[in-house]
Amino acid sequence: MYSKPVVKVTPPGPKARKIIEEHHRYVATTTHDPEILPLVIERGVGPWIIDVDGNVYLDFSTGVSVTNLGHVNDAVKKVLLEYLDKVWHAAGTDFYNPVQVELAKKLTSIAPGDFEKKVFFANSGTESIEAALKISRFSTGRKLFIAFISAFHGRTMGSLALTASKPVQRKNYFPWMPGVFHVPYPNPYRNPWHIDGYEHPDELVNRVIEYIDYWLLNHYVPPDEVAGIVFEPIQGEGGYVVPPKNFFRELKKLADKYGILLIDDEVQMGMGRTGRMFAIEHFNVAPDIIAMAKALGNGAAPIGATIFRKDLDFKPGAHSNTFGGHVLACAAALATINEVEKLLPHVREMEKLFREELVELKEKYSRVGDVRGLGLAWGIEFVKDPKTKEHDIETRNKVVYEALKKGLVVLPCGKSTIRLIPPLNITEEQAKTGLSIFKEVVKTVLS
Ligand SMILES: Cc1ncc(COP(=O)(O)O)c(C=O)c1O
Structure with a gap:
C-alpha cells in the first residue's frame, strides 16, 4: 500500500498521451476533458490510483461516487x-x-x-x-x-x-x-x-x-x-x-x-x-x-x-x-x-475533519464563494466576486488540473464547483494528506 501520492511524470505522461489520443479517435465523445483531467488509469487499490506512466494518486473522486469502498475492495x-x-x-x-x-x-x-x-x-x-x-x-x-x-x-x-x-x-x-x-x-x-x-x-x-x-x-x-x-x-x-x-x-x-x-x-x-x-x-x-x-x-x-x-x-x-x-x-x-453499514460512524467522524479544514478556505479566500457538504460529500464553489457570485470556471478548472499534478484526483461539478468525495474508508491520515494538497493548490491558484 502507498502512503502518499508520487507524481514522477507530469500528467499526461507519454503513455497516457498516446491512449488519450487513441481514445478520442476511436471512442465516442462523452464528458472527458483532457485539458483538466488527463488521467489514464491502469490500476486501483483502496484510495490509490496508479496511472499508465506509474504515477500514484490519492483518489478523492471515487470514480464519480462509485468506488465508495475504494478500488478492488477485498x-x-x-x-x-x-x-x-x-x-x-x-x-x-x-x-x-x-x-x-x-x-x-x-x-x-x-x-x-x-x-x-x-x-x-x-x-x-x-x-x-x-x-x-x-x-x-x-x-x-x-x-x-x-x-x-x-x-x-x-x-x-x-x-x-x-x-x-x-x-x-x-x-x-x-x-x-x-x-x-x-x-x-x-x-x-x-x-x-x-x-x-x-x-x-x-x-x-x-x-x-x-x-x-x-x-x-x-x-x-x-x-x-x-x-x-x-x-x-x-x-x-x-x-x-x-x-x-x-x-x-x-x-x-x-x-x-x-x-x-x-x-x-x-x-x-x-x-x-x-x-x-x-x-x-x-x-x-x-x-x-x-x-x-x-x-x-x-x-x-x-x-x-x-x-x-x-x-x-x-x-x-x-x-x-x-x-x-x-x-x-x-x-x-x-x-x-x-x-x-460498518463505515457509517467513520464517515460521520470524517465529516468533522472535512468541515473544519474546508470552511477555513471560505474564510480565507473571497473567491471561494461557498463550502458545503455532509459526511464525505463536499462541494467548494469558486466565484469571481463574492458579491456578484459570478462563476469562476477558469479557477475551478485550474485547481482540478493542478491538484492532479500534485497527485490528488478531484472532479468538477455544477458550474464552478469542485467535489471532494474520497472513499468512505479513507483513513484520517490519508484524508489529511488529500486535504492539505487541495488547500495548497487553492492557495497557489488564487494567489
Ligand atoms: C443523482 C443522479 N441520478 C442519476 C444519475 C445517472 O446515473 P447513470 O450515469 O448511472 O445513468 C446520476 C449520474 O451521475 C446521478 O448523479
Whole structure:
C-alpha cells in the first residue's frame, strides 16, 4: 500500500498521451476533458490510483461516487470470486436466483419508511430513474412530474426530461419525455430570490414550497395529474448543494396534500456517502420511491435498483430488462452494503475533519464563494466576486488540473464547483494528506 501520492511524470505522461489520443479517435465523445483531467488509469487499490506512466494518486473522486469502498475492495472481491465459479448470468428477470432475493430483502429492510417495499433491478442510475417514472405513472394513472432546476437524473429520454443542470445535456435532443415541470431547488447560496438560505432557511423553504403550490399547481399544472416530485436529497452534478434541514418535510406535506409521490434519487448521495445509508435519512422523510445505482456495486459490476412502496407494483410484463438482478452485480451489492453499514460512524467522524479544514478556505479566500457538504460529500464553489457570485470556471478548472499534478484526483461539478468525495474508508491520515494538497493548490491558484 502507498502512503502518499508520487507524481514522477507530469500528467499526461507519454503513455497516457498516446491512449488519450487513441481514445478520442476511436471512442465516442462523452464528458472527458483532457485539458483538466488527463488521467489514464491502469490500476486501483483502496484510495490509490496508479496511472499508465506509474504515477500514484490519492483518489478523492471515487470514480464519480462509485468506488465508495475504494478500488478492488477485498470483501467485494472475495464474494465475486466465489460467484464466478458458480454462475454469472441467471436471467434475473425471467428465472429466479437467491442472491437477487437476498439483495431485495436487504434493500427493503434498510430503506426508510415503515411500510412494505419491493425492488426493481437494472444496470445504471438512469434506468433506476426510468423505472421510478414508470412505476409512478403505472400505479397512479397520472402523467406529470415536478423536478428541480440544477438536477441531474440521467440522460435517457425520460430521465433527461428531469435533468436540468446544463443546457449541453439537452441541446439537440428535444422532444424528451413531455410532462415535466421544473422549479427552483432550495439552494442556500444561489437561488432566484437572493435569500441567504444559511441565515434564513425557513424563508427559503417557504418560497420554494409557495412556488410549487401557488405558482405551479394553482396556475397551470393540475395537481391531480401530477404523479411524482423527483428530487436529489443533495444535488450532485448540480454542485453538491445541501438544502435546508426542513425542506423535505415541507415538500412531503405538499405532496401528501395532492396525493403526489415523492421520488428520491439517491444514485449519487446514497450508499453511505453522507454518513447515512440514504441521504434522505438526514431529513426524516420516507420517500415512496428511491432510485439507487453507482456505489451500490462499488464499481465491480454495474447495478441500479428502484425501491418502492409495495402497493405501487407493476403487473407482469409491464417493465423488465435483460440484466436486472444479475448474479454478480447483486452479490457485489450485498457485500458492498454490508461493508458500508460498518463505515457509517467513520464517515460521520470524517465529516468533522472535512468541515473544519474546508470552511477555513471560505474564510480565507473571497473567491471561494461557498463550502458545503455532509459526511464525505463536499462541494467548494469558486466565484469571481463574492458579491456578484459570478462563476469562476477558469479557477475551478485550474485547481482540478493542478491538484492532479500534485497527485490528488478531484472532479468538477455544477458550474464552478469542485467535489471532494474520497472513499468512505479513507483513513484520517490519508484524508489529511488529500486535504492539505487541495488547500495548497487553492492557495497557489488564487494567489
Ligand atoms: C443523482 C443522479 N441520478 C442519476 C444519475 C445517472 O446515473 P447513470 O450515469 O448511472 O445513468 C446520476 C449520474 O451521475 C446521478 O448523479
